[in-house]
Amino acid sequence: MKDPIFAGRTAITGIGTSIPPYKLEQDKVFQRIEDSCKYHSDLMRWARRIFRQNGVESRYTVEPDFLRPAGECRYLPDGPGVPVPTTAERMGSYERESVPLAVHAAREAMADARIHPENVTHLITVSCTGQFLPGLDSILLQELGLSMRVNRIPLQFQGCHAGLKAIQLARNIAESTGEHTVLVVCVELCTIHFQPPTSRDALFGASFFGDGASSCVIQAASSRQENVFLLGQGHSVLVPDSREEMIWRVGDHGFDLYLSPAIPKLLKRFLREEIQFLLDDRELPFLWAVHPGGRGIVDAVQDLFALNDAQVSFSRSVLKHVGNLSSATILFVFKEMKNELVKQRKAQAEGISLAFGPGLTAELLAFTYAAKTESPEESRSESMYV
Template structure:
């Protein structure tokens, strides 16, 4: 074939416009525990009430999170049936992954079904599926089960992202943007689901970071439909203008994850972790907007924000670093308060809360930023443009 023909083929394969968020759905398991009650609940179910000094430490941690409640797939009955989950010294990975393999696709399907219903097109119109989770490991995996539950076509193109931690939601949307813009007519279903059963264990004297995770993380699933060149039935919400990733050198030790015989494990060095995002955020933002040729003209307070709220202190530091006006990170703080940290799914909840504030409450802002943070230490930065569909309902 002539080179000119190849160029024409390539142009025909690409979308004309930018990828956009077309619909969002979220879901949580039914078991809800208030943050105030969590220390008593945790030390009761782990049979550790004699460790009074650790219980007081957990109470203090829970009070500092600004979280009011969290949702969990696991119940007291499930934990009582698997006492080996509480002890790091006992192998439990197979049983944990078995529970997650059954439950995670179901929860992801609940969120995805909501997104598809809002999208307004049949599930069979989904061309690509991205499933991100740190809770499952196996093949055929949770992505295939999710596709079956939703009734997606056998030809749907599936991609799994695993162990991306809290950056997974932003990373999945970055990948979805590339797929949608380089495959004309593509409609990408992004689903992020996390279950803390893979990491639940009892308090440990030698592993103080265990309490940080137990005080912070909850279960949830978020789903987004992404596509370019919308058809009349579709209602774009946010156009994804750019997406980038930065790794902060010398920080790969502050947040780690790995699958072990005792389940999902890792380190959260909170004192080192908290300031990293704030110390590097302006550089990431300047780079992101600089690529668009508008860096010098951007006032951070003119933007809307969808930031992964890993810890309250991270948000506080970002507020100070960017000199943000009160309420600019309200969507992130609301999700942290109502759900806790659901790792990769959290930023989808934040984006949906920001949508609600703009669509229902009339909150303004044409340009905005989504940010995710994860192991590495990795910062995902996405520039968003709000469409005219995000107007207060009259």
């Protein structure tokens, strides 16, 4: 019988992802940053270090302007005083570009779960990089052919941990009756907020954030499902005395991000206790779906729990190939993990998912990958003979 800490009555039955068409090679982005920093030699030395060590090789953007020759990019001009896009312009880009990415990811998730649009009872939309009304949730209802009576729940401006928070909320909804089917859609356009760097801290965001969307279907587990993530117990925790370590504010020329380099050290100080609380002193599982908020965060988790390279390979691969996509990233990690487990013909494995955001906030969730699931009746029947 499955351990209830790791496997509850609901599951992620389908996952979808999408990325925009414009690929940013890390060396090309650095060239644009270099042009923007040429009047600040101290920033240039810091930028070179960050770009070499952050674990990113490529990212994607909705903005073709980033592909223009160095010095001609409006977001990263090569001199002081050159006008850059206003927040209003950036929100216009968000409204125009976020919808097709979200639609593509949602359709892929529903196809993977083998459900029809009319099966969806709840829609959770997640984003922290843009806003408009009527919102993404109302547009998705029409674009996806969902019922106009679907319960819409937008999670706005929460940060990188919000994707995993949405999964936990969807689990609670689906478990409430066993008849609800929840569609989660995350879309983030981080690159539209790139600005000429004026400090070391401002360089972090420009060095590893990218654009993309992800989606998943969460519903009651049944014996008809294959290759799913059964959702176990989870919780959210606010780290004391850490509110200044990650800041995301609306500015006149986009959203202003501050990331403290001390975040990995903070994680090492509090995370072990939270994992023990989640697992109730059980042994650590093999699977780890860690939000790759940066190379230092993945390193911190790996070091703290003595994980081998294979256990954090999914997080590192996502960071390497698409960067940090804020709330959308965690489902990219789950998708890559699922593909590998299917390839290995793994029958079952327990795991933990972690994501971190402003607050500092940490989301933790235990789960079980299952190549084949069993109905509640089958589970009860099995337990009679244990």
